[in-house]
Amino acid sequence: MGDSGYGRWVAGKRSKWITLAVWVIIVGVLSAIWPMVNSEVQNNAANLDGAKPSVQAERIAEEQFSSDAGVPALLVWHREGGLKDDDLQHVQKVYAGWSANPVPYQDSVPPFHQMPAAALKAMLSEDQSTLVTPVLFEKSADSDQLKEGVEQLKSGITHETGQDPFAASHNSGSDLSVRVTGPVGISIDATGLFKNADFKLLMSTVILVLVILLLIYRSPILALIPLIAVGFAYGAVSPLLGLMAQKGWITVDSQAVSIMTVLLFGAGTDYCLFLISHFRHLLKEEESKTRALLRAVTESSGAIAMSGFTVVLSLLALLLAKYGAYHRFAVPFSVSILVMVIASLTLVPALLAIFGRTSFFPFVPRTPEMEEERARKKGKPVPARKPKHPGFASRLVVRRPWMIVIVTVIVLGALASVSSQVKFTYDIMSSFPKDMASREGFDTIGKQFSPGELAPVKIMVDTEGKTDGLGQKLKELSYVDEVSKGQPGSQNANIIAYDVTLDMNPYSSEAMDQIPHLRSTAEQALQAARVGSPADKVWISGQTAEQYDTRETGDRDTMVIIPVVIGMITLLLLVYLRSITATVYLILTVILSYFSALGLGWLIIHYGLGADAIQGAIPLYSFVFLVALGEDYNIFMISSIWKKRKHMPLKQAIQEGVSETGSVITSAGLILAGTFAVLASLPIQVLVQFGIITAAGVLLDTFIVRPFLVPAITALLGRFAFWPSSHSEAENTKAGMPS
Structure with missing residues (x-):
């Protein structure tokens, strides 16, 4: 890769303009014909494959114990010192309204408006301060549609109460407060976080990189060159990934797009600086900016390409992951770095060739001879040559x-x-x-009621028609708060389901640690009932079981991917x-x-x-x-x-x-x-x-x-x-x- 070869192809007298034009055409055409990646994100993609126990259990639950009920939004009504009779009347009136005139995508609501006041009071927490009421939404509704329905719920409650209980403090003060939680509330909040994050993240990153470059190099043109390169790279990467996502080749979520943006600006600017720095150093040795640039390209390109290739391969190792979120990162991250390295080795040299020494204005690097000649022309003393000190x-x-x-x-x-x-x-x-x-809302339910009520564990066993006694065994477990009566399956009456409420946060590590014990308890009950192959006839579903599988899958991925990454980088370095x-x-x-x-x-x-x-x-x-x-x-x-x-x-x-x-x-x-x-x-x-x-x-x-x-x-x-x-x-x- 000599001075007359690769460098002249991308940053020669005419080729520098051709390189810039090619990038402009590529980005313009791709952006015009393919969708941008932000329009193709899927934030509800499955993270666990069909072979995982919790996924299999969920399938059994859908087959045998499916309910026509929709997805719940839990309204948490709370007032410090106790809810008043007026508050309960407001609850009944809004539910009467939703029953007669459903909000968008509403599936159903319980008939609280038909219940006597005493029955509603019986649902309050022990200190009478909290009431939890559900509103069920259609299972097919996405987060944007759910948000539309919930906004209507909020509007109805605000109108009925004559105040905004959603803005009132939930942990202090004597005003009525309401929070939306449960699967619907969590889904809306999770999606909203990432939607609001993209633009803020992009702007913050651009400003930060620009400020740091200006502080370090004190040159506005030089500060813009890496940002221009990153901008062009993003302009090519976004539609490229958008096409892949549209065709179903990859799945991209908002979290991946957010981190990809940071990666492009951070790592991309680094690759640009490796070349720019060497060019600046050589401009103090070479009078010809062209010769200095060609030397810089030749001497830096190997290290830049090697560095980028190392990162690309390391990120591609995430394809070995079984957990969906890890796997989904591999292609967007590796493609973005690959395109950025190409931009660093083609577009950046072209931009430096176009601007030349002016790239570093006002602190233009010159050879000692050029500095002396410049001083003579201005009639100033010739500056003494300063020796370099390490x-x-x-x-x-x-x-x-x-x-x-x-x-x-x-x-x-x-x-x-x-x-x-x-x-x-x-x-x-x-x-x-x-x-x-x-x-x-979640924290309030955990404090006022049993936190396990938010996400019960569903244990299903195939008893083969025999008496298993599992319900009683589950009630005797120290970490179990409540066990429902066994319910037979709709298609196979031998499959019995128990809803188990834990006495701890069902999302905690402590709750996940109980999943193997719950499984062994169920297997022992089947074994005592002389049911054959009990290990194949126990299924556990629910959030706690799903998170247990998530942890196990993540641990497996870590044990596989870390050695692979180390091995690949070792081989590349060798x-x-x-x-x-x-x-x-x-x-x-x-x-x-x-x-x-x-x-x-x-x-x-x-x-x-x-x-x-x-x-x-x-x-x-x-x-x-x-x-x-x-x-x-x-x-x-x-x-x-x-x-x-x-x-x-x-x-x-x-x-x-x-x-x-x-x-x-x-x-x-x-x-x-x-x-x-x-x-x-x-x-x-x-x-x-x-x-x-x-x-x-x-x-x-x-x-x-x-x-x-x-x-x-x-x-x-x-x-x-x-x-x-x-x-x-x-x-x-x-x-x-x-x-």
């Missing part, structure tokens, strides 16, 4: 490598040890803001570096950095933000991103050291390599960490936690692993760092270098 980090790593390794390993190891304390949750409600209506030693210590440092990030993230999330646990999906998400993106910086720095050591002593190559790549990797790391940190501004806890942990990992890579630990290990190993490749020590090219 930075603090680059001097320290070659003079005190043992100290650096010991200190950094102790710091990172201490943070990594904290990762063993991390607690996980699979509770969807914990990912909502605490003041969100559906969560407030091919690129041709050094077993270097590959091993680069992989080990990134893994150490990941566990350190998990520990540091837990300290921030648990002790700083007060969260009791992090979402169970976070470790795998963070691992794939941190290991792949963290290796980017190592590849870029090591590439510089590897090239320099061919014509200078290794320690000098390390010192100059660290010094030369330090500023660009620092700025790239700040931008990448900043873009992930933007996720923490969203009201979605899973994205907040993912953003914090990933940003922490990127900062650890940027300020500890890359500038100190990796070069210090390289200095300690000396020529063994290249094993089995050979290394012949070159002569010093500078005086005063440590030997």
